[in-house]
Amino acid sequence: MSTTTATAAEQIPSSRTEADPARVARGKPLTHTAGVPVYRWGQAPEYLRTKTQLVADRLNVTEAQEKSPLAYVRTREYGDVPLHDPAAAERMRPLPSSTKAKMAARRTCSECGKVRKAILRGPCSVCRERAEKERQRLLARTCAGCDTVRERPYPKEHRRCAGCRQEQLEKKRARVEAWLVEVTVCAGDDCTKRLGSKKAARAYLKAHDWLLRPERTDLPDSMWWPGWSRRCTPCKTAYDAEQERRRAEYQARYEREQKERRAAEARAAEARCRWAAAALADPDVLVLDTETTGLGEDARIVELAVLNSRGEVLLDTLLDPGVPVPGEAADIHGITTEALVGAPTFSDILVRLTGLLDGRRTLIYNDVYDIGRLRHELTLHYLDRAAREAAGEAASTGTVPENSRKRAVAEAAKQAAAWLDAMHFEDVMIPYSDWVGDWSEYHGNNRWQPLNGGHRAAGDCRAVLDCLRSMGRNYVHEYTTAAAGAGGTSEGTT
Structure with a gap:
C-alpha cells in the first residue's frame, strides 16, 4: 500500500464504510520516487496541494512536509512537483500593519488613489483607459490641417475644418489633373501628342486611387496605364534606342574597368613574384624571426634568429627574458624556463644584432608583431641605462630629479624608436x-x-625563404643570372 493510500485509509471516519473521494487518487501513478507515487496532471488525490497553492491559502509547508511529500504531480515545465496535505501545514502569521501599508502603497493608483489587486507602476488600467478615451475625443475635435480645436468632432473621413478641407481638395484636383496629363499625353521630349481619353483615365483612377497617394514617379509604364504606352510610336522608338545606347555604353565601360582591374592585379602579382626572386638573389637580404613568452604587449623574446638569403645562420640564440615562460607558450615552441638558464639577455646581443641589421634589408613574417617585440626589448634596454644614469646623477648631486621615472621612460622609448627607424624591415x-x-x-x-x-x-626563417622560393620560382633564374653577372652569387637560391 502506498503512502497516500495508507494516510487516506487512516483518516476515514469510523461511521463511513467507503473512502473519501477527495482523498482517493483519480488514476494510477506513473512511477514512484523513493516510494512516493508520481501522478499525471489531474490524477493525484484532490485534497493535496502544491507549495504555491498552500502559500495562496496563507499556509506554510512544515519542515517535515518538505522532506516527505505525500505525492508528486508531473508537469512539462517544472518536472515533478511535490504535493502536501493542507491539514498538516502551518498557518501563516499575520503581517505587521507597516508591511501591509507598504504593500497597499505599491498597489495604489497615482491618479485615482484606489488600491488595486496588482502592483502598479504608474496609473491603473482604468485611469489609462479613461485618459486614452479623452485623448481620442480631443483628437476627433482637432483639425488635422491647422490643429484648430472645436466643440463638435470633425468628419471622420477627413477630420478637417472647412478651409483645410477645401485646400486638401484643391491639392487633390491639381494632382489628378497632373496625372491625367501625364498618362494621356506623350512623355517624349517636346511631344504633345494625345495618347488616350481623360474620361477613361478618370474611371481607372477612381478604381485605383492609391496611384496618387505618394509621389509615384518610379512606377513602370504598365503600372501607370494598363494597355497604353506613355510614349507615341516615334518617341518610343527613339527612347528605346537611347536606352539601348546607354546600356551598351555602360556595358562597355564595365568591361573596360574589369579589364583594367585584371591587368592591375596581374601587374601586382608579377611585382610580388619579382620582389621575392630579387630578395633571394640579393646577398644583403636577411630574414629575422623571434619566439616570445606570449602574444601580449608585455611579451618578452626568448629566441632570436637571423639568416641570410642563402639560408646561412648568422645569429641563432636563446635569450633570458628575466621572467618565467608561461606553460601555454612553452607548449607551442618548446622553450621552457629551465632551458633559458645561463642564456644571454637581449642587451648582451644587441651590439651584434645591430651590426647584422644595419644598412641591410630585413624580411620578417608578420613584421608588425616582431617589430613590436623588438621595440619592447629596446625600450627596456634603454630604460635600464637611463635608470643607471639617473642613479649616478642622484649620487653625484645628492638630489633625486623630479619625474625621473617619467623622463627615463620617454627617453628610452625615443631611443628605441630611433634604433628601429635606422633599420629597413x-x-x-x-x-x-x-x-x-x-x-x-x-x-x-x-x-x-x-x-x-x-x-x-x-x-621559421627557413620557412620564410621557402615562401619566397615558391613566389619567385618563375623569375629566380633571371635575377640569379643578373646577380652573377654583377659579381653576386646564386648559391642556395634554387
Whole structure:
C-alpha cells in the first residue's frame, strides 16, 4: 500500500464504510520516487496541494512536509512537483500593519488613489483607459490641417475644418489633373501628342486611387496605364534606342574597368613574384624571426634568429627574458624556463644584432608583431641605462630629479624608436598571403597563411625563404643570372 493510500485509509471516519473521494487518487501513478507515487496532471488525490497553492491559502509547508511529500504531480515545465496535505501545514502569521501599508502603497493608483489587486507602476488600467478615451475625443475635435480645436468632432473621413478641407481638395484636383496629363499625353521630349481619353483615365483612377497617394514617379509604364504606352510610336522608338545606347555604353565601360582591374592585379602579382626572386638573389637580404613568452604587449623574446638569403645562420640564440615562460607558450615552441638558464639577455646581443641589421634589408613574417617585440626589448634596454644614469646623477648631486621615472621612460622609448627607424624591415606575410589568394568574404581580403616552420626562430626563417622560393620560382633564374653577372652569387637560391 502506498503512502497516500495508507494516510487516506487512516483518516476515514469510523461511521463511513467507503473512502473519501477527495482523498482517493483519480488514476494510477506513473512511477514512484523513493516510494512516493508520481501522478499525471489531474490524477493525484484532490485534497493535496502544491507549495504555491498552500502559500495562496496563507499556509506554510512544515519542515517535515518538505522532506516527505505525500505525492508528486508531473508537469512539462517544472518536472515533478511535490504535493502536501493542507491539514498538516502551518498557518501563516499575520503581517505587521507597516508591511501591509507598504504593500497597499505599491498597489495604489497615482491618479485615482484606489488600491488595486496588482502592483502598479504608474496609473491603473482604468485611469489609462479613461485618459486614452479623452485623448481620442480631443483628437476627433482637432483639425488635422491647422490643429484648430472645436466643440463638435470633425468628419471622420477627413477630420478637417472647412478651409483645410477645401485646400486638401484643391491639392487633390491639381494632382489628378497632373496625372491625367501625364498618362494621356506623350512623355517624349517636346511631344504633345494625345495618347488616350481623360474620361477613361478618370474611371481607372477612381478604381485605383492609391496611384496618387505618394509621389509615384518610379512606377513602370504598365503600372501607370494598363494597355497604353506613355510614349507615341516615334518617341518610343527613339527612347528605346537611347536606352539601348546607354546600356551598351555602360556595358562597355564595365568591361573596360574589369579589364583594367585584371591587368592591375596581374601587374601586382608579377611585382610580388619579382620582389621575392630579387630578395633571394640579393646577398644583403636577411630574414629575422623571434619566439616570445606570449602574444601580449608585455611579451618578452626568448629566441632570436637571423639568416641570410642563402639560408646561412648568422645569429641563432636563446635569450633570458628575466621572467618565467608561461606553460601555454612553452607548449607551442618548446622553450621552457629551465632551458633559458645561463642564456644571454637581449642587451648582451644587441651590439651584434645591430651590426647584422644595419644598412641591410630585413624580411620578417608578420613584421608588425616582431617589430613590436623588438621595440619592447629596446625600450627596456634603454630604460635600464637611463635608470643607471639617473642613479649616478642622484649620487653625484645628492638630489633625486623630479619625474625621473617619467623622463627615463620617454627617453628610452625615443631611443628605441630611433634604433628601429635606422633599420629597413619588410613584411613577407601579406605578399605571400596575396600570392596564395585564399579570399575571405568575412574579412574582405586574403586570409593570412600560417608559417610552417616548427615554431623555432631558425626554422621559421627557413620557412620564410621557402615562401619566397615558391613566389619567385618563375623569375629566380633571371635575377640569379643578373646577380652573377654583377659579381653576386646564386648559391642556395634554387
